[in-house]
Amino acid sequence: MSKFLKRSQSVLGWLWKHTAAGIAVVAIVAALVIGYQIGKPAPEPSSEVVDSAHDHGEAESDEPQMYTCSMHPSVRLPDPDAKCPICFMDLIPVTEDGGEGSELRVTMSDSAAVLSEIETAPVGRFLPTAEVRLYGKVTYDETSVARLTAYFPGRIERLFVNYLGVPVARNDHMAEVYSPDLIAAFEEFRQAKAASENSTATSDLMRSATRDTLAAAREKLRLFGITPEQIAAVEDGSFDADRLTIFAPIGGVVTHLAVREGDYVQTGAPIATIANLSRLWMDMEAYESQLPMLRWGQRVTFTVEAHPGETFEGRISFIEPLVDERTRTAAVRVAVENPERRLKPGMFASAVVRTRVAADGAVINNELAGRWVSPMHPTVVKDGPGQCDICGMDMVPAESLGVVGDPTGVEEPLVIPRSAVLFTGTRSVVYVEVLGEEKPTYEGRAVVLGPRAGEFYIVRDGLNRNESVVVNGAFRIDSAMQIAAKPSMMTPGGGGGNPHAGHGGLAGGEMPDMPSRVPVPDSFVFALKPVYAAYLDAQEALAADDLGGFVQAATDIKTALGFVEEAGLVGDPIAEWRRAAARLRVEDAITCIDTARARFERMSEGVIALQRRFGHRGSETWNLAHCPMAFDNKGADWLQRGTQINNPYFGDQMLRCGEIRESFPPLDAVPSADAHEGHGDD
Numbered sequence: 001m002s003k004f005l006k007r008s009q010s011v012l013g014w015l016w017k018h019t020a021a022g023i024a025v026v027a028i029v030a031a032l033v034i035g036y037q038i039g040k041p042a043p044e045p046s047s048e049v050v051d052s053a054h055d056h057g058e059a060e061s062d063e064p065q066m067y068t069c070s071m072h073p074s075v076r077l078p079d080p081d082a083k084c085p086i087c088f089m090d091l092i093p094v095t096e097d098g099g100e101g102s103e104l105r106v107t108m109s110d111s112a113a114v115l116s117e118i119e120t121a122p123v124g125r126f127l128p129t130a131e132v133r134l135y136g137k138v139t140y141d142e143t144s145v146a147r148l149t150a151y152f153p154g155r156i157e158r159l160f161v162n163y164l165g166v167p168v169a170r171n172d173h174m175a176e177v178y179s180p181d182l183i184a185a186f187e188e189f190r191q192a193k194a195a196s197e198n199s200t201a202t203s204d205l206m207r208s209a210t211r212d213t214l215a216a217a218r219e220k221l222r223l224f225g226i227t228p229e230q231i232a233a234v235e236d237g238s239f240d241a242d243r244l245t246i247f248a249p250i251g252g253v254v255t256h257l258a259v260r261e262g263d264y265v266q267t268g269a270p271i272a273t274i275a276n277l278s279r280l281w282m283d284m285e286a287y288e289s290q291l292p293m294l295r296w297g298q299r300v301t302f303t304v305e306a307h308p309g310e311t312f313e314g315r316i317s318f319i320e321p322l323v324d325e326r327t328r329t330a331a332v333r334v335a336v337e338n339p340e341r342r343l344k345p346g347m348f349a350s351a352v353v354r355t356r357v358a359a360d361g362a363v364i365n366n367e368l369a370g371r372w373v374s375p376m377h378p379t380v381v382k383d384g385p386g387q388c389d390i391c392g393m394d395m396v397p398a399e400s401l402g403v404v405g406d407p408t409g410v411e412e413p414l415v416i417p418r419s420a421v422l423f424t425g426t427r428s429v430v431y432v433e434v435l436g437e438e439k440p441t442y443e444g445r446a447v448v449l450g451p452r453a454g455e456f457y458i459v460r461d462g463l464n465r466n467e468s469v470v471v472n473g474a475f476r477i478d479s480a481m482q483i484a485a486k487p488s489m490m491t492p493g494g495g496g497g498n499p500h501a502g503h504g505g506l507a508g509g510e511m512p513d514m515p516s517r518v519p520v521p522d523s524f525v526f527a528l529k530p531v532y533a534a535y536l537d538a539q540e541a542l543a544a545d546d547l548g549g550f551v552q553a554a555t556d557i558k559t560a561l562g563f564v565e566e567a568g569l570v571g572d573p574i575a576e577w578r579r580a581a582a583r584l585r586v587e588d589a590i591t592c593i594d595t596a597r598a599r600f601e602r603m604s605e606g607v608i609a610l611q612r613r614f615g616h617r618g619s620e621t622w623n624l625a626h627c628p629m630a631f632d633n634k635g636a637d638w639l640q641r642g643t644q645i646n647n648p649y650f651g652d653q654m655l656r657c658g659e660i661r662e663s664f665p666p667l668d669a670v671p672s673a674d675a676h677e678g679h680g681d682d
Contacts, residue, residue, distance in 0.1 A: 066093075068091060069086070079091075104445075105486075108441075113440040117473050118470055118473035119470070119472035121417055123416055123459070123469060124414070126412050127356040127413070128357055128454055130454055132286070134300075134350075134353065136283050136284030136334075136349050137282070137283055138348075138349055139281050139345050141275075141280050143279075143376070144252070145275045146275075147270055147272075147273045148272045150267055150271060151225040152181050152185075152225075152267055153267055154179030154264070155178045156260070156264075157175075157261070158175060159175045161175070161272060167254075168253075168274060173245050173247055174247060176244065176245050177245075177246060179244070185217070185221055186239075188217050189214075189217040192216075195210045195213065195214070196213075221234070226244070230244070250276055252274045252277060254273070254274055255273050255274070256272060258270040258273075259271050259272075277338060278339055279335070279390070280343055282302065282314060282336055282349050285329040285332070287329055288328050289523055294316060294319055294353060297373060298316045299313060300313065302314070302352070303350050314337070315379050317335040317378045318332070319332055326619070328522060335377060335379045337379050356453075359410070359411045359414075360411075369399070370383075371383065372385055372397060373398050375393060376388060377391060381398075413450065414458070414459040414464075415457070416430065416459055416463065417471045419471045421457055422474055422478060423567065424570055428447050429478075430447055430474070431444055431469065431478070432444075432445050432467050432468065432470075442470060442477050445462055447461065447462030447463055448462055520569060520573055522617075523565070524564070524614070525615065528610060529617065530556070530559075531561060532610075533556075534553050537549065537553040538554060538648075539638055540648075542596060542597055542600055543647060543655060545651040547590075547591075547592075547596060550590070550596045554586040557586070564577075564581075573613065579609070580606035580609045580613075581606070583603060584603050597648065601631070604636070604638045608639055616664070616667065620641060621664065621665045622639050622640065622641060623640055623643055623662070623663050624638075624664065625638055625647075625661065626659055627647055627650070629657060643660055645657065
């Protein structure tokens with residue numbers, strides 16, 4: 001048995017020794033064969049296979065392979081469910097629409113045009129009507145104000161008009177005055193009168209001298225302000241008192257009293273001021289961009305809060321020839337007739353001037369053609385020559401003052417709706433419909449615009465009469481141009497552009513805490529002044545625990561927001577403005593001061609964002625304050641005038657709670673070393 005086992009082991013050893021080598025050789029040969037099959041070139045396909053593969057590739061190319069952002073076309077991602085990494089908008093498929101043809105044109109499919117809701121309107125040619133909105137205050141007509149002064153030194157023995165606002169008529173008695181100088185003048189007059197009467201027996205020279213003395217004494221009384229009736233009474237002896245009554249020079253309302261009974265006045269000292277309120281002025285400020293639309297004698301309609309729903313009228317009587325270098329505005333004065341005394345000085349007025357505009361921007365107004373007007377009082381208009389009923393000046397033809405135009409001799413301008421224009425800050429772009437194409441095709445066109453007239457813009461260059469412009473959906477067309485890497489509103493040189501375009505202040509793909517200040521039109525910054533002013537009124541009202549004042553200020557903010565025009569804003573600035581305006585606008589009724597303070601926090605967020613982004617014009621430096629205890633120690637910020645804390649969140653309870661963290665000087669001021677713009681250092 002043992003011999004059998006030993007023999008079996010020797011046989012198995014021999015077999016393994018010779019078989020292992022064979023297996024190794026077979027494995028090496030198999031590896032070489034497999035490597036050759038993998039590495040050898042593929043055989044040339046037949047024409048049928050090539051055509052099939054080509055057709056298959058075209059079929060696959062119709063399906064979107066990449067997805068992009070309509071606002072940031074440089075973003076290209078393969079995932080259709082992804083979001084734009086810059087603005088987090090949904091992505092849209094990249095198609096070949098607009099990839100061919102002119103560099104300034106884009107072609108869209110019919111379905112894409114329908115989904116984009118594109119609307120066009122023909123370029124018009126007519127005289128559009130412009131609306132110029134102005135704000136101002138009703139005040140006295142300075143030509144209808146008289147000041148009663150002392151013609152001689154004396155003492156006020158009796159004051160008949162002893163409070164402000166009392167109405168008086170012309171020649172109403174105002175006061176009784178005792179004056180030694182006046183009594184002496186009366187006596188001189190009596191003596192001269194007696195000497196003149198007794199000079200019949202003297203020589204001609206003496207009679208002439210006494211007559212001259214009497215005339216001089218009478219003239220002295222007239223220069224003292226004595227009425228002819230009073231002089232006659234002194235002359236005939238019926239007046240023999242030691243007091244003189246002085247009378248009102250005009251009818252109106254007493255607006256100022258400078259004396260009281262018993263006061264002694266010197267010659268020239270004021271006694272009272274009387275204003276005739278049947279004629280008023282309305283003082284307004286017009287931006288320099290609005291001045292070409294204004295002319296002397298134009299009709300102005302306006303409203304006041306005291307009479308809601310009622311419209312008043314006046315005419316422009318003065319336009320300041322100089323523009324204020326600080327505010328970039330000029331004073332405009334409107335003459336207003338007020339026979340029923342419904343308007344009162346001090347009322348805030350919102351005015352509108354409507355006028356037609358020609359190709360050169362001139363104002364066309366034939367309303368006063370053939371009429372005669374007063375150069376001093378434009379509300380006095382007559383059908384023929386004569387004198388002004390107010391000042392007595394000669395009336396002049398309206399044509400001589402340059403307020404009448406001839407519409408028949410004026411070229412009608414090319415006009416497009418304002419919704420057709422895309423503004424970039426330095427360029428104005430419209431999209432023109434290209435006719436005669438199989439698919440909807442639109443061409444980008446840079447245009448030169450004239451003044452805005454209501455809902456229209458006058459076009460100076462870039463368009464023709466028979467063309468049609470896109471008035472709705474222009475942004476979608478512009479996005480298609482960007483996606484096709486063609487010149488567009490945001491990328492005039494074509495190409496995808498900076499992936500961070502539209503997000504000013506981005507660096508390294510990170511969003512800053514607060515956007516930096518960017519250049520915007522001066523007209524927009526000036527239009528924010530009423531918004532800022534009303535907000536500061538709201539802040540001061542809450543600091544004084546005045547709920548009514550806050551409600552009024554909130555109403556003023558809402559009104560002021562409605563008159564801020566967005567022309568010249570694009571991209572992030574317009575988005576920032578709209579977000580801030582939404583925070584500032586108060587829609588609901590507020591009847592509790594705690595609710596008002598909670599609402600004011602949101603308003604403060606909006607106005608601080610506006611200040612950081614756009615700044616403000618004027619002469620005041622505003623301060624950003626912080627109260628750490630507001631809203632259960634959450635803390636809140638606000639903007640205020642001055643550096644003394646006036647806490648709007650606590651009012652009188654903790655009026656001085658808080659600290660100044662940042663200062664905002666006006667844009668045209670040089671910041672001091674401790675004044676910061678933009679971010680605070682805290």
